[in-house]
Amino acid sequence: QKEVEQDPGPLSVPEGAIVSLNCTYSNSAFQYFMWYRQYSRKGPELLMYTYSSGNKEDGRFTAQVDKSSKYISLFIRDSQPSDSATYLCAMKTGSNTGNQFYFGTGTSLTVIP
Amino acid sequence: DTAVSQTPKYLVTQMGNDKSIKCEQNLGHDTMYWYKQDSKKFLKIMFSYNNKELIINETVPNRFSPKSPDKAHLNLHINSLELGDSAVYFCASSQAGQNYEQYFGPGTRLTVT
Numbered sequence: 428q429k430e431v432e433q434d435p436g437p438l439s440v441p442e443g444a445i446v447s448l449n450c451t452y453s454n455s456a457f458q459y460f461m462w463y464r465q466y467s468r469k470g471p472e473l474l475m476y477t478y479s480s481g482n483k484e485d486g487r488f489t490a491q492v493d494k495s496s497k498y499i500s501l502f503i504r505d506s507q508p509s510d511s512a513t514y515l516c517a518m519k520t521g522s523n524t525g526n527q528f529y530f531g532t533g534t535s536l537t538v539i540p
Numbered sequence: 541d542t543a544v545s546q547t548p549k550y551l552v553t554q555m556g557n558d559k560s561i562k563c564e565q566n567l568g569h570d571t572m573y574w575y576k577q578d579s580k581k582f583l584k585i586m587f588s589y590n591n592k593e594l595i596i597n598e599t600v601p602n603r604f605s606p607k608s609p610d611k612a613h614l615n616l617h618i619n620s621l622e623l624g625d626s627a628v629y630f631c632a633s634s635q636a637g638q639n640y641e642q643y644f645g646p647g648t649r650l651t652v653t
Contacts, residue, residue: 470644
């Protein structure tokens, strides 16, 4: 079983829709939960991060972590064509040993104008 | 100012050749990584160096050899290239103790023919 599971999609939505992206994980030691956005032919860039459980909002983006269910989500409100990209979830334990980040497989999102 | 840079951006070569990819970061980070991203967008950790010391060495053929001449540089040398090595290789950096953010380079698209 992979450490982090993510539905690869692809996901195609009309402009203005609410998008929900999800990941599940198996390692209960994960404490840091990140969402990266990767445009075509570019490197991933950090979109949002959350420590432990709870919600975090940044503009049109909301990240949620449910540690009891080992489930994280990213919601995009009022989606725009510029949101079309691959979204990767990533996780990390709190330990600095190895400093290893565990990534999901990424979900490809297309927002249609 | 480019935070994490990689050269070359594209690399097309024949099976059996040896090639190197270079990475430099100007963020003052102490940890650097090499990832391989396959055609399905899965980002797989290969190596990680902390202060020039190898700390993560995933199951990677020993044809791949990383070298870190100093904290700001991490190069990847690949011997006897195979068709299956075709992928995008990303360099990334982070700071130990900074538990949520990695900065990625633009990627090197390697095609082995």
